[in-house]
Amino acid sequence: MPGLKVSRRRFTPKSWISGSWISLSSKLATGTVIAIIVAVLLILLSGAVSYFWPRPIYEFWVERSGEAAVPVHGIIAGKENAADGSARLLIRSVTAAGDDPATPGTDRLPAADYVWLPETAVVQRSRPHHLTAMETRDGRWHWGYVVQLQVDGEILAYTGSLIDFSNQLLAADCAAQQHMINALRPARVADACSDAEFIDWRLLFEDAERRQVTVAGADILQLMQPNGAGLLDRIASFATHLVTFRSPNRYAPHHGQDIVAAIYGTVLMVLVMSLVVSPLGGLAAVYLHEYAGRGWLATVLRVAVNNLAGVPSIIYGVFGLGFFIHAVGGRFDQWFFADKLPVPTFGTGGLLWAAMTLALLTLPVVIVATEEALARIPRSLKEGGYALGATQSEAVRYLLWPLALPGLLTGMILAVARAAGEVAPLMLLGVVKQASSLPIDGNFPFLHLERKFMHLGYYLYDLAFRNTNLKEGLGLLFAVALLLVVVVLVLNLSAVFLRNRLYDRYRKLMS
Amino acid sequence: MSTEENARPDLQSDQTEPDQTPSDQTHQSDLLEAVPPAEEAAKVAIAADRLSLNYAGRPALDAVTLSIRHGLVTAFIGPSGCGKSSLLRCFNRLNDLNDECELSGTVTINGEDIYRPDVDVIDLRRRVGMVFQRPNPFPKSIFENVAFGPRLQGVKSMAALEDTVEWSLRGAALWDEVKGRLDRSALELSSGQQQRLVIARAIAVKPEILLLDEPCSSLDPISTLKVEELIHDLKSRYTIVIVTHNMQQAARVSDYTAFMNQGRLVEYDSTDVIFTNPKDKQTEDYITGRYG
Ligand SMILES: Nc1ncnc2c1ncn2[C@@H]1O[C@H](COP(=O)(O)OP(=O)(O)O)[C@@H](O)[C@H]1O
Ligand SMILES: [Mg+2]
Numbered sequence: 001m002p003g004l005k006v007s008r009r010r011f012t013p014k015s016w017i018s019g020s021w022i023s024l025s026s027k028l029a030t031g032t033v034i035a036i037i038v039a040v041l042l043i044l045l046s047g048a049v050s051y052f053w054p055r056p057i058y059e060f061w062v063e064r065s066g067e068a069a070v071p072v073h074g075i076i077a078g079k080e081n082a083a084d085g086s087a088r089l090l091i092r093s094v095t096a097a098g099d100d101p102a103t104p105g106t107d108r109l110p111a112a113d114y115v116w117l118p119e120t121a122v123v124q125r126s127r128p129h130h131l132t133a134m135e136t137r138d139g140r141w142h143w144g145y146v147v148q149l150q151v152d153g154e155i156l157a158y159t160g161s162l163i164d165f166s167n168q169l170l171a172a173d174c175a176a177q178q179h180m181i182n183a184l185r186p187a188r189v190a191d192a193c194s195d196a197e198f199i200d201w202r203l204l205f206e207d208a209e210r211r212q213v214t215v216a217g218a219d220i221l222q223l224m225q226p227n228g229a230g231l232l233d234r235i236a237s238f239a240t241h242l243v244t245f246r247s248p249n250r251y252a253p254h255h256g257q258d259i260v261a262a263i264y265g266t267v268l269m270v271l272v273m274s275l276v277v278s279p280l281g282g283l284a285a286v287y288l289h290e291y292a293g294r295g296w297l298a299t300v301l302r303v304a305v306n307n308l309a310g311v312p313s314i315i316y317g318v319f320g321l322g323f324f325i326h327a328v329g330g331r332f333d334q335w336f337f338a339d340k341l342p343v344p345t346f347g348t349g350g351l352l353w354a355a356m357t358l359a360l361l362t363l364p365v366v367i368v369a370t371e372e373a374l375a376r377i378p379r380s381l382k383e384g385g386y387a388l389g390a391t392q393s394e395a396v397r398y399l400l401w402p403l404a405l406p407g408l409l410t411g412m413i414l415a416v417a418r419a420a421g422e423v424a425p426l427m428l429l430g431v432v433k434q435a436s437s438l439p440i441d442g443n444f445p446f447l448h449l450e451r452k453f454m455h456l457g458y459y460l461y462d463l464a465f466r467n468t469n470l471k472e473g474l475g476l477l478f479a480v481a482l483l484l485v486v487v488v489l490v491l492n493l494s495a496v497f498l499r500n501r502l503y504d505r506y507r508k509l510m511s
Numbered sequence: 512m513s514t515e516e517n518a519r520p521d522l523q524s525d526q527t528e529p530d531q532t533p534s535d536q537t538h539q540s541d542l543l544e545a546v547p548p549a550e551e552a553a554k555v556a557i558a559a560d561r562l563s564l565n566y567a568g569r570p571a572l573d574a575v576t577l578s579i580r581h582g583l584v585t586a587f588i589g590p591s592g593c594g595k596s597s598l599l600r601c602f603n604r605l606n607d608l609n610d611e612c613e614l615s616g617t618v619t620i621n622g623e624d625i626y627r628p629d630v631d632v633i634d635l636r637r638r639v640g641m642v643f644q645r646p647n648p649f650p651k652s653i654f655e656n657v658a659f660g661p662r663l664q665g666v667k668s669m670a671a672l673e674d675t676v677e678w679s680l681r682g683a684a685l686w687d688e689v690k691g692r693l694d695r696s697a698l699e700l701s702s703g704q705q706q707r708l709v710i711a712r713a714i715a716v717k718p719e720i721l722l723l724d725e726p727c728s729s730l731d732p733i734s735t736l737k738v739e740e741l742i743h744d745l746k747s748r749y750t751i752v753i754v755t756h757n758m759q760q761a762a763r764v765s766d767y768t769a770f771m772n773q774g775r776l777v778e779y780d781s782t783d784v785i786f787t788n789p790k791d792k793q794t795e796d797y798i799t800g801r802y803g
Contacts, residue, residue, distance in 0.1 A: 378647065381647055381649065381650075384648075384712075385659075386636060387643075388660040389716060390663055394663055399649060
């Protein structure tokens with residue numbers, strides 16, 4: 001078309017530089033954030049994987065000050081380079097040097113402990129396929145060889161490979177020996193006592209110092225030959241240990257149950273908190289947006305809501321302790337549970353008060369998010385309702401509220417993320433290291449809101465303090481941390497999923 | 512005969528030049544002739560008397576006095592910001608929603624003062640339906656949009672609701688286009704269809720008066736044509752007040768036209784007179800495009 005002028009944007013060097021600078025730096029910033037997140041997840045993941053992955057057992061031949069070399073069995077737990085260039089290995093093992101905390105007596109093997117071995121002292125190291133790790137019922141680990149297997153006093157044909165042996169048992173299809181198979185399958189963590197078809201089986205175990213001990217099958221939790229196991233067996237072992245949250249490498253007595261209890265506690269508390277905070281936050285937002293107007297009361301409320309988000313969480317904990325536990329809970333006990341006093345029912349920390357306190361903590365987020373959603377609703381929509389003869393409450397209920405829901409859920413997503421990670425206030429409100437019962441069970445009324453509960457965040461905190469400076473201990477820490485991340489993620493994703501389904505419905509209107 | 516008096520399109524006395532007073536009378540006779548059945552024409556649907564309105568102290572309407580006839584289409588024209596919408600929103604008290612809005616003067620509908628404290632605003636808004644400049648369907652299904660008003664009035668029977676929805680959608684010339692997908696979201700419709708849906712929603716509560724505030728300003732020409740045809744059809748059943756920016760539209764659809772400027776009613780007469788023989792210089796300038 002003649003005369004049609006195409007307007008060109010003029011590029012000056014300055015605009016070009018500033019423009020690209022902004023785009024470059026924003027890309028850099030995004031990249032950095034993603035890199036940090038990925039790095040954190042990778043560290044947690046590698047720590048967690050190494051905790052559940054069956055590690056090889058070594059046979060070291062150790063030579064000390066001119067003496068003849070002696071064998072030491074163990075797992076490498078770490079390595080340290082000294083300033084002079086020499087290195088030493090941290091071994092979890094039964095020490096050969098005799099400085100082990102061996103229990104006196106012939107029928108018990110010394111338990112594993114950590115020892116440092118100078119690398120120069122190790123003249124030879126190998127990973128024999130038949131080297132066996134045995135976990136006994138008392139939670140101890142032992143390394144050595146299974147010399148002999150007997151059932152009811154009868155010695156069985158045994159080549160040294162537990163995997164071959166259990167395969168034989170399986171092929172023979174002898175149901176009576178199921179228990180034995182359970183203990184022998186490297187992937188299984190058997191619970192000997194719970195097995196109905198109990199048979200009397202025992203094995204002869206020989207440790208690095210050639211001490212032989214007969215161990216009853218009933219005392220054995222698991223037997224593994226990780227060096228001989230193929231990849232599939234190792235993956236199977238990893239998976240079983242992951243599910244039961246027990247390490248195949250080290251003593252970890254209660255973790256499985258504790259972790260389950262902590263997951264229950266965390267999820268339940270977040271759910272109860274959501275049930276409390278969503279109606280409260282939603283209605284407060286509707287009130288502020290729709291009814292409060294611009295009076296001083298509304299202003300005070302808005303300022304309070306915006307500033308409450310910045311109050312340190314421990315202050316909420318103190319408030320919960322003073323208000324919910326002592327004032328409200330104490331009153332509750334006097335009214336409804338007087339027969340149990342002086343033992344408090346609600347007058348002490350518990351799931352309900354923790355959830356209520358966290359609901360207060362996350363209330364501002366929910367209110368602000370919901371109010372923003374309300375503010376985004378076009379005025380014309382409400383007017384359309386009024387023009388049809390809707391009262392204010394009808395307009396709110398049928399037109400505003402459905403559209404505010406996605407915002408409310410966005411608030412809930414933020415609230416869940418915050419609540420699931422909060423530990424400090426919980427310590428005042430009924431979280432415990434070890435709970436004797438879950439807050440949910442088969443006994444009426446099924447949900448026991450007054451009970452004390454375990455929480456992943458607090459469990460992690462406690463673990464971190466209990467653990468010494470040993471690097472190996474970090475594995476469990478990372479595993480629990482990753483689990484907490486996963487729990488928060490699952491809770492969050494379900495809220496996101498819910499919100500997106502709502503958004504789909506309203507997207508066209510909001511754009 | 513007081514209604515007759517009210518029916519007279521009123522020129523602002525403070526801005527009317529003295530020599531226009533005789534023409535004022537001519538006006539009246541013109542008007543009476545323009546509407547054939549005299550008894551019908553005498554019926555006044557809406558009457559505003561010295562209606563003034565301020566938004567937070569800023570005047571938007573200045574002593575507007577006019578009567579809108581029953582059963583006819585009345586168009587409000589005028590430059591934007593002159594107060595057309597504000598005036599329209601006085602007729603269903605939608606301005607009540609705005610705290611900053613102050614009003615003086617009276618508005619009567621069918622002879623009843625709608626700003627008396629004991630008036631049921633909810634019922635008033637049912638009787639006086641309104642359609643806005645931009646289609647504002649609710650984020651619900653087509654069916655629920657139309658059924659919204661009847662439901663508010665407590666209609667629960669599904670059969671009754673279905674009847675009303677069909678009747679309204681037919682009335683809004685939309686039925687054939689949507690009858691197969693009443694349960695789909697109203698937001699999926701084109702904006703022309705949405706605007707007709709909103710009209711269907713408005714007539715579903717069986718109002719007496721329809722206020723249309725620039726109903727076609729966000730529509731394409733074909734949708735505009737459809738809405739205009741619809742206005743023609745609706746005319747026989749409702750008193751319609753339409754605000755429009757489009758001079759041709761006002762000429763096409765309306766019986767009476769009011770020209771407003773800066774919060775004042777400048778000239779109000781039968782559409783023929785306004786477009787062929789305006790009395791006021793401002794009106795003439797505006798309709799010939801010489802305004803501003
Ligand atoms: N809600 C409101 N708050 C404050 N001022 C308003 C509001 N609505 C309209 N106005 C003002 O009132 C005057 C008339 O507006 P309006 O009635 O919308 O004009 P029109 O519909 O003729 O374009 C304008 O000056 C506008 O700025
Ligand atoms: Mg307007």
